[in-house]
Amino acid sequence: MPRENQTWQSVRDEVQRRIQTRVWPMGGLLPKEEDLAQELGCARVTVNRALRHLAEQGILNRKRKSGTRVAEFPARNVRFRIPILREEIEAQGAVYSYALLLRAQLAPPPPVRAAMQMKDAPALHLQSLHLADARPFVFEDRWINLATVPEAERVDFETLSANEWLVGHAPFTAGDMSFGAVRLDHPMAKALGAHEGDSSLTNERLTWDGAQSVTHVTLTYAPGHRIQSSF
Amino acid sequence: MPRENQTWQSVRDEVQRRIQTRVWPMGGLLPKEEDLAQELGCARVTVNRALRHLAEQGILNRKRKSGTRVAEFPARNVRFRIPILREEIEAQGAVYSYALLLRAQLAPPPPVRAAMQMKDAPALHLQSLHLADARPFVFEDRWINLATVPEAERVDFETLSANEWLVGHAPFTAGDMSFGAVRLDHPMAKALGAHEGDSSLTNERLTWDGAQSVTHVTLTYAPGHRIQSSF
DNA sequence: ACAGATAATATGTATGTACATAACAAGATT
DNA sequence: AATCTTGTTATGTACATACATATTATCTGT
Known part of the structure; x- marks a missing residue:
């Protein structure tokens, strides 16, 4: 079976696009990593990395067993660089x-x-x-x-x-x-x-x-x- | 060859310890991922994840080919959660x-x-x-x-x-x-x-x-x- | 000496696979 | 009904491997 060699960034972008276009509404449940990987034609680990990244930014909420949902209130984590x-x-x-x-x-x-x-x-x-x-x-x-x-x-x-x-x-x-x-x-x-x-x-x-x-x-x-x- | 099954968190902690105890001084060059992985008894990908994490926090600077160094001025990235x-x-x-x-x-x-x-x-x-x-x-x-x-x-x-x-x-x-x-x-x-x-x-x-x-x-x-x- | 091609190298990332873990669900026991 | 046990499930992570990419070092022709 041919893989389309997605990058984790492209998966991230696609997920963000689906959130923005309301394919996955706020608070909605995403398909599980495995299904998403199959649909997008990449490995589950690649999807995992993309979703983990979005979760770190506060755009997704992830919980074991329950799955991944679009954050109800996108409490984005803003990073400030604190230099000397x-x-x-x-x-x-x-x-x-x-x-x-x-x-x-x-x-x-x-x-x-x-x-x-x-x-x-x-x-x-x-x-x-x-x-x-x-x-x-x-x-x-x-x-x-x-x-x-x-x-x-x-x-x-x-x-x-x-x-x-x-x-x-x-x-x-x-x-x-x-x-x-x-x-x-x-x-x-x-x-x-x-x-x-x-x-x-x-x-x-x-x-x-x-x-x-x-x-x-x-x-x-x-x-x-x-x-x-x-x- | 037996792997000791390190977690990426344990690698992160060990790296931070070495930075704190000046084993790797500020601005100093770290061994390459491969060597570090061998020394710690884990896969390179695990080391990669740990170092990537620390780089995201501003504790390390990484550049392809040049390697990984301890940040000269630890400009830590502080994250603020911005809720509704x-x-x-x-x-x-x-x-x-x-x-x-x-x-x-x-x-x-x-x-x-x-x-x-x-x-x-x-x-x-x-x-x-x-x-x-x-x-x-x-x-x-x-x-x-x-x-x-x-x-x-x-x-x-x-x-x-x-x-x-x-x-x-x-x-x-x-x-x-x-x-x-x-x-x-x-x-x-x-x-x-x-x-x-x-x-x-x-x-x-x-x-x-x-x-x-x-x-x-x-x-x-x-x-x-x-x-x-x-x- | 210098510009441009080429090789070497460390990090970056994709894949298949395997197992760990948290959390919930359903069944068994009191 | 309340509590304990046992599955089931989706995410979390470790590994070996392979290849991609950026960057530096080296070589080469003029």
């Missing part, structure tokens, strides 16, 4: 620079301490500014768990940003990230070269190495900054 | 409700028209509010391209939100999304039950069906709202 700050700035053709504003060693305030799940041990607190073409781009407020990364205590972070040092020295296994908006208070506005009361995008990250927290960062972008993605 | 508003609200245990504030048919303002790449044809303009437990959750400002979705003209959107109607009636093939922050002006603050000058997270989406734009939305969340993700 130097890269983000240089990618837009600007010159990157960095300034350390504060370096202290003390117990973090309760909310941070709770989020990082650490005892009342001291942590390293850093505040710094990342600039694009000498204009403030983002303000970084960071806590580093010295129980997890003791070497950080001996780094001065004057020339190398914690952002980059940690990437090279503190591996992590998992993390959480969130975006929000914040009204700039006077000192933050001053640091960012903006006006008090301006609105900024903030990005909060918490990383873990196993069960131990590594670092907690809050990035406050200069007003007007957006993060983008395509899907 | 009703789902997002009900998922947090609140009662969903919706109110249409404005419905008009006119040519969109230049920035929107440019983004949607439409002539000076009229579009459908909708403003509405989505509420969680009767408290404003997000303000929606939407333009619908009537050249692409003419049926929208005959829908009143009084009870069914455009958010949900479009999901069921206007398929799209691609889209862009961005997040930003905005300072609330007086009318917007009033609509959201907030104060003028408060800071809100905004989410802008533009969807396409092939070369034609479908809809352009700006969501303005109530102050304090954050979007989250794990990685």
